[in-house]
Amino acid sequence: MNMGTATEVKDIPFGIDMRRQCFCIDENLVHTNNGSYGATPRKVLQHMRRLQEEREMLQDVFMVKNQREYWDENLRAVCDFIGAKFENTVLIPNTTTGINAVFKSLPLQPGDKILITNQTYNATKNICLEASSKVEGSGVCHIDITFPIQSTEEVVSLYRDYLDQHNNVKVAVIDLISSASALRMPLNQLIQVCKERDVIVVVDAAHSVGQVPLNVEQLGELGADFFTASLHKWLYTPKGCGVLWIHPKHHGIVRPAIVSHGYKQGLHNNFFFQGTHECIPLFCIGKAIEFYKDIGGLSTIAKYNSALVAEGAAHLVKVWGTKHLEIPKEMEAPYMRLIKLPPLNNYPPSEILQLVADIYFKYNVIGCVVQPDNGDLWVRISGQIWNTTEDYKKLGDAVLKLQAEEKQAGEPQ
Secondary structure (H helix, E strand, O other): OOOOOOOHHOOOOOOHHHHHHHHOOOHHHHHHHHHOOOOOHHHHHHHHHHHHHHHHHHHHHHHHHHHHHHHHHHHHHHHHHHOOHHHEEEEEEHHHHHHHHHHHHOOOOOOOOOEEEEEOOOHHHHHHHHHHOOOOOOOEEEEOOOOOOHHHHHHHHHHHHHHHHHOOEEEEEEEOOOOOEEEEOOOOHHHHHHOOOEEEEEEEOOOEOOOOOHHHHHHHHOOOOEEEOOOOOOOOOOOOOOOEEEEEEHHOOOOOOOEEEEEHHHHHHHOOOOOOOOOOHHHHHHHHHHHHHHHHHHHHHHHHHHHHHHHHHHHOOOOOOEEEOOOOHHHOOOOOEEOOOOOOEEEEEEEEEEEEEEHHHHHHEEEEEOOOOOOOOOOEEEOOOOOOHHHHHHHHHHHHHHHHHHHHHHHHO
């Protein structure tokens, strides 16, 4: 099979050809949920395996010498990509690891509160709860973001009003793009609202890299204190790649969740070695960025993915007779959409995982079912360069078949 070289991959059409020639996704699998874990091109996987073989051949030489060289090289590559300074940034496995490092390092005082929302990722919420539990009188408070949303100013006002009424908020976690609801938050305005009130800002940017243009240093100038993101979702890296940016004023306090030989030896040394573990995915970031650029970069990818996911969402709304999540256009994540599911009596909200499993095991379709507001169930679809409109049609058919099965089971025999 033609894997596509750096000079050839740009000529491979997006959709079926891209999927078959550049990715390993099962031909029989309908995959509409790139947002959760992403997919890695063959070219990048081949690079990862070469590095793994190099490690096994060179042993100590790789661990002591080559590993640090690769870490620095790939850190520089991602810093250039996201507009971050090398000296302010470290490589990590994922966003959850970054959030952990921040909250295990911040010196909360009795009475300090951490502000999140009802759209905050569950793992992030748990990290905040654990951090606050260690300080007497500390706690986690949240803003309810409900639907429909008419304008970004509604969300900004929610933050402004809450912070004006609660002057004990020490830290705010702000999504760049929320996970369950795929909301693109008005990040710049929210950072400014927080900084005007001396609130530390932690940007959870798990879905950002590869999906939206970034300049992390500019976010820092606005007032962001921390920025952490996963790279495997939208940047085509192997699983287990992420980045954490730390404002220089916090370099002295931030340490990784796992302390090892680099303790108190500077930011990079602190994060570089955390015991022997599989870190080679991190050394493939540069190769993934190369693939991203070879296929046309952000403008080309966005043109395809955004149009595709909008078309897929419109189709599902039509065949299910439901609706889009009602949010302003500017708050839509470029490559993700939410569509309300039709009535499925066998699948109350407590059975989300069973619904996802049945869609897969019965119809070979991977979907993402979410509950963004503690009410109805919705499907979050993703658009990626290997998707086609046929994928969303098959997802739509799978749900309608489940609905038909319910009706048939309820008919008298």
